[in-house]
Amino acid sequence: MDGEELTEQETALYDRQIRVWGADAQRRLSKSHILVCGMKGTVAEFCKNIVLAGVGSVTLVDDRIVTDESLSANFLILPHENHYNGKTLAEVCCDSLKEFNHMVHVAVETGDISTFGVEFFEKFDAVIISCCSLGKKKLINQKCRKLSKRVAFYTVECRGSCGEMFVDLLDYKYSKKKLEETIECQIEYPSFEEAISVPWRALPRRVSKLYFAMRVIEQFEDVEGRNPGETTIADLPGVLKLRKELCETNVQY
């Protein structure tokens, strides 16, 4: 890849999107490195989009072995016996993603992400995690926050036709155009743990009820030691009980 300028190949391929976000943003994209953990539906979509957009690299983490069930809502997995026999989700998705854009480096990292040291995360500009327990999310978020460099942190969880995304951009400075002027703005993002610790009573009335529902399920899975997404209809009584408890706790001062 050329030093500072976009190559002719990049200009031709990315023409339509450069017209959206500009050549400068495209250059910065091409130098970014993304870490993705938990290869399921929404994350597969994200990987497709970010690879098409032309990031520098995408590193996938997911040691779960591909099963028939993985095929649902993940178009990166092709249902041929030979294609996925014995391979991990990360490996199979990596092969598919490479095809979308040869200029993006797609790789697999094995191991439990919560055991990786802080230095590991320093290699990345953004970390996206999904299908993770409450504890793991908090842990990885903390590791990212410890770094001197900003590593953006995102979690995404989809359950049925509902979904939730969390974003932590730490100390974020940006420019905003208002009429003819450009204003410099700044937002201090709370950590994941801080965000979900806000007492429910203190939240704005317009907050979606889905937020609370997600917290209940999250807690339930944490308390019962379930893998994320493995709460079933049989657990409904337990979940409703927990909901009642949490509402009562959060309503008190």
Add this chain to the structure above:
Amino acid sequence: MASQEQLSAIKRAKVLMVGAGGIGCELLKTLALSGFQDIHIIDMDTIEVSNLNRQFLFRQSHVGQSKAKVARDAVLRFRPNISITPYHANVKESRFNVDFFKEFDVVLNGLDNLDARRHVNRLCLAADIPLVESGTTGFLGQVTVHLKGKTECYECQPKPAPKTYPVCTITSTPSKFVHCIVWAKDLLFAKLFGDKNQENDLNVRSSDTANSSEHSEDVFECRKDEDIERYGRRIYDHVFGHNIEVALSNEETWKNRNKPRPIYSKDVLPEEQTKENGNEEKGCAADDVSAMVSLSLKNPQDIWSLVENSRVFLEALRLFFLKREKDIGNLTFDKDDQLAVEFVTAAANIRASSFGIPLHSLFEAKGIAGNIVHAVATTNAIIAGLIVIEAIKVLQKDNNNYRMTYCLEHPSRKLLLMPVEPYEPNRSCYVCSETPLSLEVNTQRCKLRDFVEKIIKAKLGMNFPLIMQGASILYEVGEDLEEDMVVIYAANLEKALSELPSPVASGSVLTVEDLQQEFSCSINIKHREEFDEEKEPDGMLLSGWVEAPVDKDNNKPIGNDESTSNALPSMETLEGEKDDEIQETSEVVEAFSGKKRKLSEVSEVTAPDPSGPSSINQNKPEKLDIDDEDDELIISDDWESFTKKKKL
């Protein structure tokens, strides 16, 4: 997760997709993953490199192949057991008639031009099949649902016409860069490289008409034995020097305007320099010929100086004559023709320089000249998801829950997606409500041909019209017409309306039909003597066909030929609000039946014709009623949807 009912409705459904491009690829993928098993897809295009940043079912190796077919193959790789039927064809073909459309449960559009959308709209109305429409441009997008009799049809709300510019603005008084582009593309490029027999407004009309002994034709022809260098400079001097001087001689024009300055090649590029131009082309193929390469201008995003633009102009012209001689005389501007883009950019910039208009880079000029729509994968993915959601509602006849959904660039009241209830059909819509139109025309001067071309085809969007007065057929198109009728119709075209076998006069009512679209409407004729040449250049005025206002002062580059979105523009006016203020979320959803909600001043992005550059309609909407029911929708008592373990 979908309920059992939803799943069986999906499984049984037969779906037609029109368009396999940006939206189409995402949509086909999402339909397949959602459990749809019988999908038909029509697309006439082939794959291009610039598609690959978002049309992810395609690879570099597929460039040149049919989009519909390759999309189908790609999706079958991850869903081998479903049925996808591709058609590499134009949806306007006669085989895609009403009976064809009737076979489907729902039609999903992912088109990139207004013409095709109107056509599909009419067929869906005729077949009484629900239509889910959509469009995207950059970060903006929308999905709309259309059911005959229940909601507006696609044409109930007028779509803005493509932006056109008065001839004199282009030929004499440009004030914006886009005027220079139109001049360079449709006049100069066409004159030099296009069909010589075409009419061309290139030469400025001056008050001093009897001056030159040269006919304009001769000026642009390369003379026998004329050196290409000489020729290039001669053309340059003629259009940027001489023509400007002639224009300046008309004092009236410049009374309230800044005067342009004539530019001559000898002042910008002293003779010797052009001879040093150009690395030798090293025998490159005709297709790859490029003035930029020849001149070592590497970056298409750079804004060239007048000197550089002039070099490009001369070099591009030289390369056309040297390397692409056989093309000259039948070229039309193509945004993927690098040399053509270079020439037009340079020419537009030199003209701009002359008129004191800021210069633009090749990248920007190409976008304007080529009517390129900016596009990213994510917006298409979002819109595709929304299309499937609406399609499922349609299959379940979930009448109260259809939504028009607008995807904004910036959140408005913290919402990025804005759902709005559909409106009832527009009672004055000439397409779905059979309201008659009115036409003012000079029946003694206007020929039937003009009526057919400018009104029936261009404005009303009919492809194969049948025109009747009472029981008398004035004109029709078809394959099985008798010879003598064909002769009569051909003769009719050349006659003035009042001289037709069944004379058309004030008070006449014409019935116009397109048999393929199964669309019919009546037009009341009113005779009028005079028409304003500038304002009504067609000499006809159609009313009852409401045209959305076009913003004349808009500077933003365009909508276009390629992709289109009718989305609401970003809601800058609403950002000033205090988003922290808590809004009451308990607004109860009004039952859809019978209630028409008024969205004040919905404004839409243009979906223009290939005929010229167009602009975005920037009417700022007033406050919208945000549909707050969504909170209620999410919190269904159906906890099952949350917690049930997903099954394949």
